[in-house]
Amino acid sequence: MTGAENRPEKPAAVVTSPAAGSVVKRAWQFFLPLVIFFTLVWFLYQGLFLNPREVPSALINKPAPQFKLPVLHTPQIQFSPGELKGQVWLLNVWGSWCVSCRYEHPFLNELAKQKLLPIVGLNWKDDPTAAKNWLTKFGDPYQLSVSDLDGRVAIDWGVYGAPETFVIDKLGNIRFKHTGPIDAKVMNEKLLPMIFELQKAL
Amino acid sequence: MNTDNTNNTKRDLSQQGEDNCIKNMQTHRLESTFSHLFLKARVFIDVSRFYRRVSASVGGKKLLLKHLCLSVFIYGFVTAEAQIQMAEPDLPPPELAQRLKKLESELRCLVCQNQTLAESPAGLAGDLRREVRLLIDHGKTDDEIKAYLKARYGDFVLYRPPVDGKTYLLWFAPFFLLGGGGILMWWMARRRALVVSPPLPPSDAAGGDDATRRARKLLNNDPDPK
DSSP states (O other), rough: HHHHHHHOSSHHHHHHHHHHHHHHHHHHHHHHHHHHHHHHHHHHHHHOOOOTOOOOTTTSSBBBOOOOOBSSOOTSSEEEEHHHHHHOOOEEEEOTHHHHHHHHHHHHHHHHTTTSOOOOEEEEEEOOOHHHHHHHHOOOOEEEEEEESSSSHHTTTTTTTEEEEEEEEETTBBEEEEEEOOOOOHHHIIIHHHHHHHHHHH | OOOHHHHHHHHHHHSOOOEEEEHHHHHHHHHHHHHHHHHHHHHHHHHHHHHHHHHHHOOSOOOOHHHHHHHHHHHHHHHHHHHHHHHHHOOOOOOHHHHHHHHHHBBBBBSSTTTTTTTTTTTHHHHHHHHHHHHHHHOOOOHHHHHHHHHHHGGGSSOOOSSSSSGGHHHHHHHHHHHHHHHHHHHHHHHHHHHHHOEEEOOOTTTHHHHHHHHHHTTOSSSOOO
């Protein structure tokens, strides 16, 4: 409190109430930096758990981009997303060159076993033979996979890395996108609730 | 939450891992510079060797022949240079190249996220560059091409974020903070000026107390203030 006596800025206030004014002022000077500090800490703390690389999809709640691509195992047959209209389905972007696809693969296999919904694989910029071998080796959760050899369909879907997983509703709109490998947490907390909810809807 | 993060960094962002983003580009650049220099040096050595051999066989006296050799030497060097230029694959006409370059440097590579499409060596960036080129060939304008990519990848793909409701803070906060800081400084300086300069006692030597007189003497460099 001795410091306040050396500050002659407001002599009137000091004369009328020697203590009150300076106490309020000191409190303010003490708490304001503290408040600023903790706000900053809060923001930085939140930042620790954000993924700065994640790019929010521009296609959420938009119609799934159309394409016509050869099916991996039967290239003479072409598949287009319109064929699955009326059901909820997944599009999973994968490649045999993609290491994290291997990480998420068991989760997809498990999901396929439950026969909840069709899973379509978008085999992105891959060699079809390598892709087929990969599926033989690790299991094939896909109702079918399509080969996007030059990656142009992937661009239409806003894909910027593998794996990526899209949930498409009965009307053919993209409702959810997960970038990165699916794990138990993503499956149970995001994908499955989303799928159940969408399947209930008309 | 943490596992999410590690998983995401593990995922393959295109066929070249993201870690290679910068390394790749540097080695790529170095390689191309080195190979270019190497080629130039080789051509230079070859041609100069040829020149020396010819001029040695001819002898130093026949100036005309010497000059002929010199012109052959220069010609050889120039054509070699032209060949080096030709070796660059699939160069678009200069006007288009300039437009491509400009457009690509306004678009962000989604893999190496602090690089533009023009700079990035990532596989996806190559695909997107090809796509941009294709759209140009289809007669699309720059704005249409940007809109095309924005519809797929969102605002993020634009290297310069657009000015809209979501980005006001991003665009104007720095000016706001600077202005606010300036006002604060001005206000504090004014307040301090008011406080720090109390009126001086009367300036004649008779006026003021002992201390003032001593101070004035000190200020006037008086060796003996007392």
